Amino acid sequence: MKLLEYPDYEMLAIDVANTLAGELTAALDREGRVLLTVPGGKTPAPMFDVLCGVDLDWSRVDVMLSDERWVPEVHVRSNTKLVRERLLVGRAAKARYLPLYAKAEEPEKVLAELEVCIAEALPISILVLGMGADMHTASLFPGADGLDAALADDAPVLVPIRSSHVEDIRVSLSARVMNGAISKHLLITGEAKRAALDRARGQGAEQAPVAAILDDTMVHWAP
Numbered sequence: 001m002k003l004l005e006y007p008d009y010e011m012l013a014i015d016v017a018n019t020l021a022g023e024l025t026a027a028l029d030r031e032g033r034v035l036l037t038v039p040g041g042k043t044p045a046p047m048f049d050v051l052c053g054v055d056l057d058w059s060r061v062d063v064m065l066s067d068e069r070w071v072p073e074v075h076v077r078s079n080t081k082l083v084r085e086r087l088l089v090g091r092a093a094k095a096r097y098l099p100l101y102a103k104a105e106e107p108e109k110v111l112a113e114l115e116v117c118i119a120e121a122l123p124i125s126i127l128v129l130g131m132g133a134d135m136h137t138a139s140l141f142p143g144a145d146g147l148d149a150a151l152a153d154d155a156p157v158l159v160p161i162r163s164s165h166v167e168d169i170r171v172s173l174s175a176r177v178m179n180g181a182i183s184k185h186l187l188i189t190g191e192a193k194r195a196a197l198d199r200a201r202g203q204g205a206e207q208a209p210v211a212a213i214l215d216d217t218m219v220h221w222a223p
């Protein structure tokens, strides 16, 4: 992994958005369609605000999340809500969105259907992830039910995750699929997450799931 430090989050958001714009443009020169995978949570919103205004052929970009909370798209905790409101607006409104959620009580009931659309769009061209201070990335939480399956070498594309530390059932991309990305970025802010990243580098992915995706990843950090 390589660590890039920024003086503040505003600089990080602008710089990362410009880097992603360059990578998307280069990928669009090579491929008919490109797949951009983005995190949910709070961190990426200001970066989305910059990225959505970039002038590129968004009609050939597929956008999906690294992970989703099993709640309807209009729910305040839905990662899709964030992406629709902050990324898929302006120029980026022309992108095609690939959902990780469908109306069903449990992900297991619809996972196969969701996986078909995602599998057709793979591999990921550009992967952007977030991380929690507990060293989770996407929805790969330490100790979660489903973590082993998500870390397996022969993991499926999508894995349902249940953790007593979070309210909702989650669906996450597996580490195998995330590591298939051509380019990988991790966005983190604050001292607690920086310390967590340092701890994770000395641990296995079972204890520190973010460790599973750090190889060849560009980590972007602001205080």
Ligand SMILES: O=C1O[C@H](COP(=O)(O)O)[C@@H](O)[C@H](O)[C@H]1O
Pocket (backbone or CB within 6 Å): 039, 040, 041, 042, 043, 044, 066, 067, 068, 069, 079, 129, 130, 131, 132, 137, 138, 139
């Ligand atoms: O639950 C989640 O958490 C991580 C980190 O979120 P943040 O609010 O601390 O930025 C996020 O990357 C993931 O997509 C999300 O579902």
